[in-house]
Amino acid sequence: MLKNDNNNYKFSIDKFYKNYLKGPRIFNNRDALEPSYIPHELPHRDVQIKDIAEKTACALFGNAPPSFLCYGQTGTGKTATIRYISQKLAQQNTEIKPWWIYINCNVVSTPYRILAHIYNTISREEKIPPTGLPKDIIFKKLLGLLDSKVRNSICFLVLDEIDILIEKKGGNEILYDLTRLNENLDQCKTSLIGISNKLKFRKTLDPRILSSLGEEHIVFPSYDAGELRDILNKRAKIAFREIVLKEDVIPLCAALAAKEHGDARKALQLLRKAGELAERAQSKSVNSKYVERAHDDLEKDHIMEYIKGMPLQAQLVLTAVYLISKYSPDHIIISGDIYEVHSEIKGFIPGIRQLTKRRISDYISELTLAGIISAEVKSMGHYGRTKIIKLDIEIDIIEKVLSEIDKIQAILNHKPTLLQTDKVKLKNNIFKKLI
DNA sequence: TATCCACAGGAAATCAGGGTGT
DNA sequence: ACACCCTGATTTCCTGTGGATA
Numbered sequence: 001m002l003k004n005d006n007n008n009y010k011f012s013i014d015k016f017y018k019n020y021l022k023g024p025r026i027f028n029n030r031d032a033l034e035p036s037y038i039p040h041e042l043p044h045r046d047v048q049i050k051d052i053a054e055k056t057a058c059a060l061f062g063n064a065p066p067s068f069l070c071y072g073q074t075g076t077g078k079t080a081t082i083r084y085i086s087q088k089l090a091q092q093n094t095e096i097k098p099w100w101i102y103i104n105c106n107v108v109s110t111p112y113r114i115l116a117h118i119y120n121t122i123s124r125e126e127k128i129p130p131t132g133l134p135k136d137i138i139f140k141k142l143l144g145l146l147d148s149k150v151r152n153s154i155c156f157l158v159l160d161e162i163d164i165l166i167e168k169k170g171g172n173e174i175l176y177d178l179t180r181l182n183e184n185l186d187q188c189k190t191s192l193i194g195i196s197n198k199l200k201f202r203k204t205l206d207p208r209i210l211s212s213l214g215e216e217h218i219v220f221p222s223y224d225a226g227e228l229r230d231i232l233n234k235r236a237k238i239a240f241r242e243i244v245l246k247e248d249v250i251p252l253c254a255a256l257a258a259k260e261h262g263d264a265r266k267a268l269q270l271l272r273k274a275g276e277l278a279e280r281a282q283s284k285s286v287n288s289k290y291v292e293r294a295h296d297d298l299e300k301d302h303i304m305e306y307i308k309g310m311p312l313q314a315q316l317v318l319t320a321v322y323l324i325s326k327y328s329p330d331h332i333i334i335s336g337d338i339y340e341v342h343s344e345i346k347g348f349i350p351g352i353r354q355l356t357k358r359r360i361s362d363y364i365s366e367l368t369l370a371g372i373i374s375a376e377v378k379s380m381g382h383y384g385r386t387k388i389i390k391l392d393i394e395i396d397i398i399e400k401v402l403s404e405i406d407k408i409q410a411i412l413n414h415k416p417t418l419l420q421t422d423k424v425k426l427k428n429n430i431f432k433k434l435i
Numbered sequence: 436t437a438t439c440c441a442c443a444g445g446a447a448a449t450c451a452g453g454g455t456g457t
Numbered sequence: 458a459c460a461c462c463c464t465g466a467t468t469t470c471c472t473g474t475g476g477a478t479a
Contacts, residue, residue: 109464110463110464110465111463112462112463112464113463113464129454129455130453130454130463131452131453131454131455131462131463131464132453132454132455132456132461132462132463133454133455133456133462133463134455134461134462134463135462135463137462311466313466313467334441334442335441335442335443336441336442353467355467355468356467356468356469357441357442358443358444358467358468358469358470359466359467359468361442361443361444362444362467365443365444377442377443377474377475378475379440379441379442379474379475379476379477380440380441380475380476380477381439381440381475381476381477381478382438382439382440382441382476382477382478382479383440383441383477384439384440384441384442384475385440385441385442385443385473385474385475385476386440386441386442386443387442387443434477
């Protein structure tokens with residue numbers, strides 16, 4: 001009765017939990033390694049903290065602080081510093097408590113939603129619906145709300161990943177509107193704080209915005225390995241139980257993350273993942289082997305998650321690349337091939353429409369940007385100008401992810417008819433010589 | 436040397452699907 | 458029911474282009 005059909009082994013969940021509880025414990029407080037955790041001190045960010053504190057201090061007297069920008073690559077502590085300051089500001093014993101509205105422009109990605117998000121964060125009762133109203137109405141409502149609710153205080157609007165907002169249409173307009181909020185407010189003041197990881201994004205900024213937002217900016221340099229070690233040490237003390245970390249673990253995490261432009265978030269992720277792997281292996285301690293495995297895993301996890309999160313059409317485009325590489329590894333893949341194969345396989349999936357070449361071209365660009373494939377524009381003379389496309393990731397990994405997507409799973413063994421025509425084979429031979 | 440292929444990739448328009456207030 | 462709003466995905470239309478070939 002207990003016998004499993006596939007093999008003689010049966011997983012006993014009760015036994016598992018029993019062992020788990022008896023087993024060694026690694027973590028004390030794993031939250032300390034989460035990106036959302038705000039530590040009591042931020043090592044190596046004194047200059048920035050001082051700068052921002054000086055800029056924003058006047059909020060405590062009800063004066064409007066200047067708007068400013070924070071630059072720095074991912075994981076250099078921009079967001080953490082802002083959150084830290086907001087916390088400290090709130091702890092001061094004054095009558096005026098500034099409001100902080102945090103907006104991640106990658107999540108709250110359209111002008112309408114930004115206004116709605118600000119409104120809904122301030123207003124407890126009346127919420128603005130996720131869509132439907134005209135923007136200018138919301139803008140007026142927001143002004144009214146700010147004057148009544150934030151009365152005599154300051155409202156900080158933190159726009160994280162502001163560069164993404166600018167790239168979109170309407171991004172400059174909404175930003176301009178936000179910088180001009182104060183002109184329309186009587187009872188309160190607002191202050192904008194932009195956070196960006198691209199230094200060059202100022203060039204695409206509307207000059208009117210630049211004058212009010214871009215005059216002052218604070219740069220967050222990347223951490224070096226030594227600084228990362230300090231950060232990790234502080235967090236590890238909170239996160240892990242004593243003595244579980246072997247002494248080479250933190251230096252290794254720091255070194256690996258330092259290679260990637262000194263990304264502290266990555267370093268912390270690495271440390272956490274290593275701890276989790278050790279825990280799962282019922283190990284008493286975390287050693288460098290786990291860090292190395294965590295490093296590999298994180299790369300893969302990241303890519304796999306990304307692929308799973310893509311729209312189905314994008315997944316199909318990737319499937320097209322996969323199928324060609326699988327059945328004809330030496331085939332030189334060009335955009336037209338992807339289009340053909342996509343048109344073919346889309347027929348096997350209900351509810352999927354035919355796409356134009358233009359759209360496919362966009363998906364190819366997206367996949368390239370994500371580092372999943374590489375595409376190089378090349379002119380093949382009389383055979384036109386196109387992109388030469390290659391998978392940038394081991395094909396096994398791609399296969400694994402795609403097979404986990406229900407709708408696509410069924411077509412993974414479909415050999416594209418394109419590869420079987422003599423015309424294509426001939427053309428491919430010419431391409432080989434041209435490259 | 437002119438030609439011409441097979442696209443690249445920008446800009447604007449369109450469509451469908453979520454909503455609104457009246 | 459109606460006129461209208463916002464968004465994201467896609468289409469339509471378009472101009473541009475590197476280099477092998479005739």
